[in-house]
Amino acid sequence: MFTVKSNSEFIADIRALDPLLQNARISSIEIGRSDFSICYNFICDNAIDKALQEKILTEVEKITSPVFKQVKITVKKIATNVELINNEIFKYLNSKYPSISIFLKPTDVISSVVGNLVKYTLRLTKDGAEYVTKNGAINKLNEHLSTCFCSDFAGSTDIKEAEESVSLLSEEVYIGELQKIEHRTIKVKDVVVIDDENIGDIAVYIEDAVDGNVTICGKVTEITERETKNGKPFLIIHIDDTTGKTSGVYFSKKSTYHKIKEITEGECIIARGNIGEYNGRRSCTFEKINRCTFPSDFVKKEKYKKETPKNYKLIFPEPATTIKVKSVFDSDDNLPEELTSKTYVVFDLETTGLDVMNNGITEIGAVKIINGKITEQFTTLVKPDYKITEENVKITGITEEMVKDAPKISSVIPDFLKFIDGAILVAHNAEFDMKFIKRFAGAEEYAVKNSYIDSVEVARSQLPQLRRHDLQTVADYFGISFNHHRALSDVYATAEIFIELMKMKNK
Secondary structure, eight states, X not given: OOOOOXXXXXXXXXXXXXXXXXXXXXXXXXXXXXXXXEEEEEEESSOOOHHHHHHHHHHHHHTSOTTOSXXXXXXEEOOOOXXXXXXXXXXXXXXXXXXXXXXXXXXXXXXXXXXXXXXXXXXXXXXXXXXXXXXXXXXXXXXXXXXXXXXXXXXXXXXXXXXXXXXXXXTHHHHHHHOOOOOOEEEOEEEEOXXXXXXXXXXXXXXXXOSEEEEEEEEEXXXXXXXXXXXXXXXXXXXXXXXXXXXXEEEOOTTTHHHHHTOOTTOEEEEEEEEEEETTEEEEEEEEEEEEEOOTTOOOOOOOOBOOOSSOSSOOOEEOOOTTOOXXXXXXXXXXXXXXXXXXXXXXXXXXXXXXXXXXXXXXXXXXXXXXXXXXXXXXEOOOSSOOOHHHHHHHOOOHHHHTTSOOXXXXXXXXXXXXXXXXXXXXXXXXXXHHHHHHHHHTTBOOOOOEEEHHHHHHHHXXXXXXXXXXXXXXXXXXXXXXXXXXXXXXXXXXHHHHHHHHHHO
């Protein structure tokens, strides 16, 4: 019989074997799938003789699952040497955070040893220090160093004078220099001047019109007349150019207002206007409008897509919190290879509504499944550019107050794409969630290339006896309780359901 222990409990037991092991720690665990072997690699600041190694091996065997036919250990003596530590810090930062090389030189890493604690300082420019802090690099570096040396680590930054001017960070530094901003355009026909002959016949895609002064075109889908508090009339015009939809406010002009009012649904306009924010919401004002004909042969041009970001910037993954998570020393013979040989990310979105083109995301929740176990979670509220209705609040519990200080989806998308990179996506009613993610990823010039699985379809195939296969019904079948209609809670339930369904599928 073996005992499941946390990593801290296990290390405490190892250190208790002998005073020479008081600073011992695990640097890595290697699993041999072909011969069902496991090897625990320890580091220690003292030389360990064969007799003590045998004691360590005996202790290790107690907590190792019997599924492993061979259990081995290695113990490597590691001296806490300042020069070695500085070299490892510089090497790690340049490997994991390439943009740090812009700010950091080997002589900018300064370390000192105080007992079992190593304090180090990174001398960086102000931009570089902010970048390191926002990316959580210090904490990750401390974790890495703790697996390389038998000491605890505490890092900090110190501001140095910039030797060169760099205004952008991370991979955008390089991409920005090589890639010029792309504006895809539509050439309309038969322009009839109403407001201004200088508008021309070239408009950018609504999909690309993010902010600032733009000229856009499209078929009118709705037009309504309103009045300001002072009784001044204005129009709200909704248009669609097949790449996206938007609406704009058009204020009256004595000379042309009546001509604009004559425009009906189905007709096409080309408009010059300004896109910005009003009370924290995306707002468009049409300043000049002409009639036109939308090209019948229009074919949407694919846009250049950015590479997946190399580092997290705003939203960082966290260790999974579900009680279903098991120790690295645990085993489960029932997990099929299809589940253990691939990485999955189960995700869920809360939105302001169901129409993907006219609604926004209010919350993202995701968990990663590696080797059949839930290992990490990614979660954040999102401030949408769309109103959260009372009906939506009743469903999700997410209010305007809750998201007022949350990041916009444009800031969240890069980190989410980093989290799902290389994984197969899983969602309950996946088509809905995928449409939202693809829309907002596309707006930031990213392509979502991940394959995905709809857990509803898997449930239908494995549980045909159920009359319904919504998340609540399937969760009830497996005895899984959760807070429905909050993204992270839904995700954990979906992940646990997915694992159970994959087991059933394998049987």
